[in-house]
Amino acid sequence: xxxxxxxxxxxxxxxxxxxxxxxxxxxxxxxxxxxxxxxxxxxxxxxxxxxxxxxxxxxxxxxxxxxxxxxxxxxxxxxxxxxxxxxxxxxxxxxxxxxxxxxxxxxxxxxxxxxxxxxxxxxxxxxxxxxxxxxxxxxxxxxxxxxxxxxxxxxxxxxxxxxxxxxxxxxxxxxxxxxxxxxxxxxxxxxxxxxxxxxxxxxxxxxxxxxxxxxxxxxxxxxxxxxxxxxxxxxxxxxxxxxxxxxxxxxxxxxxxxxxxxxxxxxx
Numbered sequence: 001x002x003x004x005x006x007x008x009x010x011x012x013x014x015x016x017x018x019x020x021x022x023x024x025x026x027x028x029x030x031x032x033x034x035x036x037x038x039x040x041x042x043x044x045x046x047x048x049x050x051x052x053x054x055x056x057x058x059x060x061x062x063x064x065x066x067x068x069x070x071x072x073x074x075x076x077x078x079x080x081x082x083x084x085x086x087x088x089x090x091x092x093x094x095x096x097x098x099x100x101x102x103x104x105x106x107x108x109x110x111x112x113x114x115x116x117x118x119x120x121x122x123x124x125x126x127x128x129x130x131x132x133x134x135x136x137x138x139x140x141x142x143x144x145x146x147x148x149x150x151x152x153x154x155x156x157x158x159x160x161x162x163x164x165x166x167x168x169x170x171x172x173x174x175x176x177x178x179x180x181x182x183x184x185x186x187x188x189x190x191x192x193x194x195x196x197x198x199x200x201x202x203x204x205x206x207x208x209x210x211x212x213x214x215x216x217x218x219x220x221x222x223x224x225x226x227x228x229x230x231x232x233x234x235x236x237x238x239x240x241x242x243x244x245x246x247x248x249x250x251x252x253x254x255x256x257x258x259x260x261x262x263x264x265x266x267x268x
Contacts, residue, residue: 007052014044018166026159034152041166042144046071046137049174053133053182057126057258070131074112075138079146081108082139095220102215106208109139109181117188118198126257128189129182133250136181140173175243176218179250180211186253210249218242 004012018040025033054067085104113131116122122131148166155161187207191199221238224231 005052006055007048010051011044011048014040014048018044022159022163037162038145038148038152038166041148041163041170042141045170046141046173046178049178050130050134050137053130053254057129057254057261061122062127062130067130067134070112070116070134071138073138074109074131074135075140075142077111078105078108078135078139079142081111095216098219098223099212099216101219102212105139105177106180106184106212106215109135109177110184111135113181113185113188117185117192123189123193124257124261125186125190125193125253126261128185128187129250129253129257132185133178133182135185136177136179137173139181140169140177143177144169144173172239172243175246176215179246180215183246183249183253184208184211186250186257190253190256214242214246 018037021033021040022037024030025037050067050071054062054064082105085108086101110132112135113128116131117128122128144166147169148162151165152158152162184204184207188200188204191201191203195201217238221235221242224235
């Protein structure tokens with residue numbers, strides 16, 4: 001039997017555990033299972049996604065422990081900073097406010113990766129890609145946990161709504177926070193490799209602005225609401241389009257980073 005990749009093992013086992021725990025919560029109505037359901041629903045896909053990239057573009061200098069630190073610390077720092085900075089912005093969900101949210105969240109997710117960037121030790125584009133994806137996924141998982149808890153309370157314990165939210169946010173997370181932060185960090189590290197020194201040039205700023213726009217458009221599309229067929233098609237089409245662009249950007253950087261690592265290995 002062919003070896004099952006680690007990321008796929010995590011995904012399969014995690015989904016099975018989520019289904020079992022969620023069904024137990026639904027049947028028994030025992031609130032003790034609620035934290036486990038939310039934890040699994042929020043973290044299974046992000047964890048599997050990070051492990052996938054680590055297995056495929058890992059560099060010898062980045063240990064699993066450091067990547068876990070980027071996931072946890074990067075996510076927590078981002079959530080805390082976003083919470084403070086967005087406090088006034090989220091009082092009114094206008095288009096301008098949603099662009100403000102995009103700017104804030106895409107900035108705060110970079111806190112931990114920038115610490116690694118300024119430290120200079122981790123020099124390859126693959127390193128930046130990993131730090132960005134890990135921090136973005138940590139942020140996404142913690143954000144999903146928060147949404148899950150709030151949704152469950154506001155829906156007065158509706159298990160179907162909770163399940164839908166966790167599944168949708170979980171499986172879409174690679175096309176959102178992870179792709180955006182991973183892309184920016186990959187470009188940031190790539191430009192430093194090309195220039196030979198720390199730089200925030202037009203390519204870096206262009207990548208950052210692009211992710212802010214994609215983030216804001218994602219929020220705008222998903223804030224439309226409504227139950228009509230037209231609105232549903234707009235929301236679905238918008239999500240697919242933005243997700244496709246976001247994943248294309250990060251996959252291109254992933255392939256280039258992997259190619260460069262292979263080239264450097266051949267030369268050494």
